[in-house]
Amino acid sequence: MNYETTIGLEVHVQLATRSKAFCGCANNFGAAPNAQTCPVCLGLPGSLPVLNQAAFELAVRTALALNCQITDRIQFDRKHYFYPDLPKAFQISQYDQPLSHDGHLDIPVQEQTKRVRIHRAHLEEDAGKLLHEAGDGASLVDFNRAGVPLLEIVSEPDLASPDEAFTYLTRLKLILQYLEVSSCDMEKGTLRCDANLSVRRQGEAALGSKVEIKNLNSFRHVRAALRYEQERQVAALQSGQRIAQETRLWDAALERTRPMRSKEEASDYRYFREPDLVPFSVSPETIGRVREGLPELPESRKARLMRDDRLSSYDADLVTSSRRLADLYEATVALHRQPKAVANYLISELLAYAHVRSLEIEAVAVEPAHLAQLLQLIEAGAISRPVAKNVFVEMIESRVPPGEIVTRKGLGQISDGAALEGIIAQVIAANAQTVADVRAGKASAFQFLIGQCMKATQGKANPQRVAEQLRQSLSQQTGGS
Amino acid sequence: MSRPLWALTAHELADALRQGQVRPREAVEAVLERWQSTNTLLHAYLGVNAEAVRARAERLASQAPQGKLFGVPVAIKDNICVRAEETTCASRILRGFRPPYHATVVERLEAEGAIILGRLNMDEFAFGSSTESSAHGVTRNPWDATRIPGGSSGGSAAAVAADSAFAALGSDTGGSIRQPAAMCGVVGLKPTYGRVSRYGLIAFASSLDQIGPLAKDVTDAALLLEVIAGYDPRDSTSAEVPVPPYRERLTQGLQGLRIGIPRECFVDGLDPEVRRAVEEAIKVLRQLGAACEPTSLPHAEYAVATYYILATAEASSNLARFDGVQYGWRNAAPRGSLLEMYQRTRAEGFGAEAKRRIMLGTYVLSHGYYDAYYARALKVRTLIKQDFDRAFERFDCLVTPTAPTPAFRFGEKLEDPLSMYLSDIYTISVNLAGIPGISVPCGFSKTGLPIGLQVLAAPFQEERLLRAAYAYEQATAWHTRQPEVAETTPSR
Structure with a gap:
């Protein structure tokens, strides 16, 4: 029954x-x-x-x-x-x-x-x-x-x-x-x-x-x-x-x-x-007066973000899951017209930040201008994503603009070939066995070497540049022997 | 001055104080002396804080006279909150309760320079027409100490009649100002519902209660009303209607005033002496130029029944808060449950009449009875109100007896609540309709007991009824007669 x-x-x-x-x-x-x-x-x-x-x-x-x-x-x-x-x-x-x-x-x-x-x-x-x-x-x-x-x-x-x-x-x-x-x-x-x-x-x-x-x-x-x-x-x-x-x-x-x-x-x-x-x-x-003062409610806000910002239903749902988050999203997009990037960053980083600390989104203070600047720094390649993660946390907790944090702490991304060359040379020298594995065709070994380079620069190295230059160095060494 | 100071009316005293002929301290000493010599017999007062009264008089003496009641001692019924003074509604259940605030009327009196003199006896929670239900003992009628002073503002009426107060405040839910005023031979005014703030009046029936003056003459009643009336943002039911200068308007005379005489008021149960006095009064009003004609209030006969449903319903609700938790009487028997604490506290704290009304009110609001009693009574209330609306289309004022009999003897009606309730038969419908009413002395019985004439007017037409009452008072000498109060030396 x-x-x-x-x-x-x-x-x-x-x-x-x-x-x-x-x-x-x-x-x-x-x-x-x-x-x-x-x-x-x-x-x-x-x-x-x-x-x-x-x-x-x-x-x-x-x-x-x-x-x-x-x-x-x-x-x-x-x-x-x-x-x-x-x-x-x-x-x-x-x-x-x-x-x-x-x-x-x-x-x-x-x-x-x-x-x-x-x-x-x-x-x-x-x-x-x-x-x-x-x-x-x-x-x-x-x-x-x-x-x-x-x-x-x-x-x-x-x-x-x-x-x-x-x-x-x-x-x-x-x-x-x-x-x-x-x-x-x-x-x-x-x-x-x-x-x-x-x-x-x-x-x-x-x-x-x-x-x-x-x-x-x-x-x-x-x-x-x-x-x-x-x-x-x-x-x-x-x-x-x-x-x-x-x-x-x-x-x-x-x-x-x-x-x-x-x-x-x-x-x-x-x-x-x-x-x-x-x-x-x-x-x-x-x-009438009270009705006019009603804010846009989540349902229609979600629809608008899907329509105007081309967010997916999933992203729009998450972004509008708190008025605070949606307000932050829109204020940031107004300064940095990359809706998808802003939504992604909020969903991955801000929600994670709040979740790890068991905080309500409402309790996390993020300045839209700071977030926009951070995303600009990432897109310009000025800082690496791993560094950005740390800057994000510090920016929330200290309320200092991310640009200032990066400058003061020297966190700018290392994309300069000469600077990377020395680091790569050190890593190759210190990891002879892994280098051998790479040469034997082991892809994971190559990733490990990249990781070592990143570690040596506290994450500041531009990972793409490291990969390119590392590949070059290894082939040069092979060619040279 | 030939008369003793305590025998002055409030306005006479106020004039003397303003002109510096009398100092506040003298006024206070005179009335305190009178209180001491009459209170053992009459027991109009529950308490007088003589020290505070003298201190206030001293403070005023150091100022230039300011305010309509500068230096005038005014006594207060025990259900009106006076900051830090024990305010009990003459009930055991409020024993020791000292409000942390002044009622709005007390603030207004003080703002006009009045001295709050003491707290006056009353029926417990204003439930009664004889002041016999006070937990602190009865008040006696100054005209005959074997008789009740009326009620529930019996202490207020007796004190004013005996000159142990220059004026007093009472409260009126079904006649509690006008009926004792009639029985003690003084003037009592119940204002329009909403005319005077109820903030700080310990509620009996919130939709009927009004604070008003008991006074030695109509001028004093007008003076006090001027001071206490007016909008109060702390009372949502108070009206934003301007307060006219009532005193200035007293002398307009009766020429052309249309007065209605409701037939329903002159039927069985009306004492023949009261009837005669009221009929004589109507003649006087005619002679003064008023056009008096009979009229009808067809639903008047339902007023008492309607009132005892609505008033007890509201009372049962208003008195629910006296539960022993925050203040007042508590039976804190060890190891009792919460329910037992409530039951014992309320069983011990309330007197018989309060319990009777709480039970009646609880019953009429109970599920299954509400429609038959409470909802129906509300409808009848509307009909009663419409009776008055219609009457005031034709008349400026209505005139009736205030009470069906002069003051009765102690115990006469105590065991028969219904006959006690009928004592308010002419006053109750006025509260149901929310209109203003005044009682003025209009004669005496053969045995020397005062009789009162009630004058009614449309809502916010206090000016009109004061004008009629004043003209009548000026044409007669009833208000000048004084009771012979046997003075006693207080035991301590």
Whole structure:
């Protein structure tokens, strides 16, 4: 019997505003506990919320990029539950009238484009954080995060596999980064995801019982948890069991999901309109203004680079896989009109640089002018590729222009015949056996000698010139004996 | 001056201070003395920080008189935040809570030179019409110490009536300024919703609450409103409507004013003495040139039921934050679970009426009941509002009794919440409609208890109702009658 999987995702994104959603406190990560609080975000008696216009506009910006409809009338609701990190014992959220609804996000699935519908995206406030590090059994509360604006993006159950869910999240994060609305850092919790999965027999009309999975701390965890949950449910159905509609927690260490204690689940949030915030209409002008401010999104940027710069689909995909990378690419190409060379260098060298150091591309500072100069130096033959690699690293870390690094360190490529001649002579003298092997027709031995020459010049020798001159020297010596 | 200093109205005192006839320290000492001699009996005040009050008076004395309330002591209901002063809403659950900030109204009073005098008793979280639900004990009516002062701003009304405050701030969610004002024989004004910032008012029902003055006469009410009204960016519900100079506009008279008398207010349950007093008052208004005609508010009968759904729903939400985590009362029994901490804290911290309202409100917002109660009540609220809209197309003001009876005895309605709730029958619809209302003294019962006349106007037409109330006040002498408060020497 075959089974179909249905997945929907709820993503919470912290919006990167300067201040919190309903007060003037700073919204940033890493301050001392409770340093960024005021009577409003502490929910002190008598305090009142006032909507941060910037948070609202970032939410609209995101909703528009996700092709959502913006609702006519913006209003907020209170969602009630008791927990020490929720200072008012209700969260300001949006219930029956979300800020936006009925959008979509296209994702690549097996060479095709799949349209995933967005059910709704709404604005709400984050809660504080409990700290259990006191050691005496007491818990402490840090309210720095309380009141930080969150956008909750809820997909329709349009995803058919854990891999599709992973792709959806990757694309969504990419768009959010292009929009510059969030740092999208799951480790810091600026992006969070809950997943809903159900399984049914192929061809069945009704969806299976929905299981919600929480505590997913990375996209890979989302995929692993969904895979686990899919298998668990299929196995249960195969053995004739029923799937309970429940919330389960992902245990990353044990790589399995387990039921959340029923107590952890609040059943009735007693939503009602937040009377402290006055409903308002969004003017078409505001929507128009926000729409005009939308950046080019990855999909269309990729298409443009393929068309205008003749990049391959593969290269264009990689170059646009981060807004930062794509911006760097375009700024460099503007200075050095060799798109393919720029793309190659970014893909091979910059991605490798970041990967080796486990850095996000966003964390690597590269000046377009420096990169353009480096590529010009390579193309002019002024430095060798191996030297260029080192100059690239130094240029990133010191922010010194590559030309200056090359001059100061004397890294210019040695193409001068006279200079190379002495080095080649030394190498031939020191490697008599290898020279003999070359003469016996062993090609790898010739490469070894080139390598020795490069080593002797710390990579500065022009490899092509070395090869030519070495071949000459060897034939001269043969001829001469 | 023949009268003792504490007997002056706020505007008389303000004039004397401005002209240098009285020094701030003298005003403060006079009212502190009056507070000390009356509070043992009346218990209008929960606390007076005499040291801070004197220090503020000294600071002001070193300045040139500046501001509309320069040197005038004003007392504050215990649900309005005063920085660093314990503010408890007369509830055990807020014991020890000292707000780190001033309510906007307190800032505005101080900016006009007022001296914040002390915190006034009230029904716990403003839940009540008698000030009997205070966790700190009852306040007594200065006109008859065996009777309630009304509520929930009973401390504010009693203090002003007994001259232990020159003026006071209260809050009004369903009549909590106007009803005690009527029962204590003072003036009480509930402004239009959005006229006065609620920032720093500990919320009971956010869509109904307004802060307003309780005062010795209409001029004082106008003066205080001028000071506290106006847009506040910290309160999204406050309105960007200019504040007129209310005091200057008091004397325009009643000639040509159209006054509507809602029939629904003169039905069963209205005390005959109150009815007679209000009818007499209407005659006076006519004599002053107003055109008084009957009108109708057809949905008025649903106001109390609607109110107790909406107000308790909001209250259950607003009071959810009192959970023992950050401030106030906490039962920290060892080895209890978090849930037990919440349960014990709230069981011990809230009084009976607060619990009743939290339960009612929780119920009407619960899944499966929301549509039948809360959503329906919202619709009725709209109908009630439309009643008033229609009435104000024809009339400048409406006039009704403020409360159906004069002050009742302690305990009389405590065990019968429904009859207590009916005490606000004439005031509640005003909050539901968001319009302004004022109560002015309009007579006394045979037993010497004050009776109040309520005047209503369209949103942001406080000027109109103050003008009507002022003309009435000038034509009558009710406001000049003073209660004989038995003075006692405080125990310490």
